[in-house]
Amino acid sequence: MGTKERRAREKEQLRQQILVAARELFVNEGYENISMRKIANKIEYSPTTIYLYFKDKADLLDSVCQETLLNLLNTLEQLKRDESDPVEALRKSGRTYVEFGLKYPQDYKLTFVIRPQFQKGLGLEEGSVGEKVFNYLREMVSECVQQKRFRQMDVETTGQVLWSAVHGVTLLLIDFPDFPWTEKDELIDTVIHTTIEGLKA
Amino acid sequence: MGTKERRAREKEQLRQQILVAARELFVNEGYENISMRKIANKIEYSPTTIYLYFKDKADLLDSVCQETLLNLLNTLEQLKRDESDPVEALRKSGRTYVEFGLKYPQDYKLTFVIRPQFQKGLGLEEGSVGEKVFNYLREMVSECVQQKRFRQMDVETTGQVLWSAVHGVTLLLIDFPDFPWTEKDELIDTVIHTTIEGLKA
DNA sequence: GATATAATATTAACACTGTAAAGTTAGATA
DNA sequence: TATCTAACTTTACAGTGTTAATATTATATC
Structure with missing residues (x-):
């Protein structure tokens, strides 16, 4: 049978x-x-x-993006274990996020820029992979806030500020490869460092 | 005749x-x-x-985007005059940049995300409008650095960090309108404020 | 093993797409 | 008036996403 x-x-x-x-x-x-x-x-x-x-081409894209998110989630979760300092852990996560975007630039764009254009739903529904990725960020940030390492601020907002920074630098580096950027790694580090310092201030 | x-x-x-x-x-x-x-x-x-x-559809897109950049440049340059404090001027510029993106979300995406996908060239060539927009940002930042309002750092890098932040938050707000963001204006202000504080630190 | 049934895959077709080539028309020059 | 030229249109091609109808295959039943 x-x-x-x-x-x-x-x-x-x-x-x-x-x-x-x-x-x-x-x-x-x-x-x-x-x-x-x-x-x-x-x-x-x-x-x-x-x-x-x-169902159609957009649905196919959707499934590809789900895999990308799963891939991103796994990459991030591998970090979590070996870092006791929450701010340092957050820094590393940010770095890893951007690196992931640059390692798979087309996947990243597909997921975070192209897909939203076709599928209006966010893909962050209850139980979705997208939600899990976001929860990961939330936890990292929450740890920092709880340990008073950041200035008193809403955890959600803090997370969103960080996401803006890493999303921004990732996309700029992908979309304008010919721009005379500061050396890539330095720029990424500076973006993350600056944002984290700003959150402490 | x-x-x-x-x-x-x-x-x-x-x-x-x-x-x-x-x-x-x-x-x-x-x-x-x-x-x-x-x-x-x-x-x-x-x-x-x-x-x-x-020449073709991409060229038409290109011309539309050039107009958008010109529009953005004009919007930004209207600010310049009436602000003596360079940091405050920069803050206002950032705010204006994001607001422009949200006022014309499709134009913004067309120019800063879709276009690079079709036209590999950056549109920031010598004498181009794109270059002028970027020079505007450079000047604003330069003023802050010269007046020692920011921690000693390369002007280029400083500008790129800021651009990352505003670009990131603009795109996130455009692409994921259903996400449970912090109240929009507050988020924008916080992103800019945090980045600027980080640059001071 | 033959046959009915269900699952899976294909063919043909529709209404579109960007764009190249050839044909047409109106106005300026001679 | 005849010719030239710039502006525009017609026609055509190869390719698109997608649907409905059809064909093929593999399984279950007798």
């Missing part, structure tokens, strides 16, 4: 195959330059087969 | 007409949802006429 299970497994496998192909194409050539037909070609299925697994 | 001039004027007029129509459509319905045919319909010309005035 394992037939059903095997079938389900096979179905999931094809779903994954589509996702892998879609991510690779989206990331290398940009979401709007990739057609359903191109994805279909890559996996050697007919274009319409994709619609048996995903 | 005024014929040539009249013709040139008419030509420029149609160019402007196309730009106005394109901006309105792009801004209201999004760049990727607008076809050349829709723009052509709006101005009551055939679609291919547009190609006599603009």
Whole structure:
């Protein structure tokens, strides 16, 4: 009676195959330059087969972005363990966030800039990966506030300020690679350092 | 012999007409949802006429964005006059920058996020409007640094840190309107205030 | 093993897209 | 009036996302 299970497994496998192909194409050539037909070609299925697994192209993008968020979450959570100082932990998290964005620039843009243009929902619903990523940030910040390392301020606002800073620098570095930036690592560190100092002040 | 001039004027007029129509459509319905045919319909010309005035759709986007930058520059320069304290002037400029982005969210995204995806060049070349906007920021910052109001730091880096912050918060507010943000104005003020405090520290 | 049934995949088609090439028209020059 | 030229349109092509109808395949039942 394992037939059903095997079938389900096979179905999931094809779903994954589509996702892998879609991510690779989206990331290398940009979401709007990739057609359903191109994805279909890559996996050697007919274009319409994709619609048996995903509602439409935006839904496919959505699933790719969910994976990216999961990837980001895992990357961040690997840090958490080995750092006792909460401010230092926050600094490292910020650094890791930006580095993640620069390591997978297209994934980052897809998730945090392109996707919102197509899917109006935020992807931060109850139990979603996006929510978990945000909770991670919230916890980090909360620790700093509780230990009075920051000036008295709403935890939510504090988190949002930090997010603004890292999101901003990540996108600028991605979008304007030719701009005469300060040396990249120095800029990232300075952005994070400045923001954290500002939160202490 | 005024014929040539009249013709040139008419030509420029149609160019402007196309730009106005394109901006309105792009801004209201999004760049990727607008076809050349829709723009052509709006101005009551055939679609291919547009190609006599603009190289392609990306070039048309480009011109729309140039106008946006000019608009931003004018908005910013109106501030300059009436503020003697350089830090306060910088704060106001930051505030104005974000407000501009939120007042014309689609223009902002078009210029600072969508455009770089299509036109790899930055649009900050010698003599360009983009360069002027950036010079404005540079001057503001420079004033603060010269008057020792900020901790000793490279003017370029300081400017880039500020730009990161305001760019970040602007985009987050645009892209995730449903997120449970701190009250919008408070968040913007806090982002700018925190960054500036961090630069002093 | 043959047949009915359900799952999965494909073909054909529609209404669009950006844009190149060729054709048309109106006004200026000679 | 004939010719030239700039401005604009028509036509056409190859490609797009997506739907409905159809075909194929694999399983379950007899």
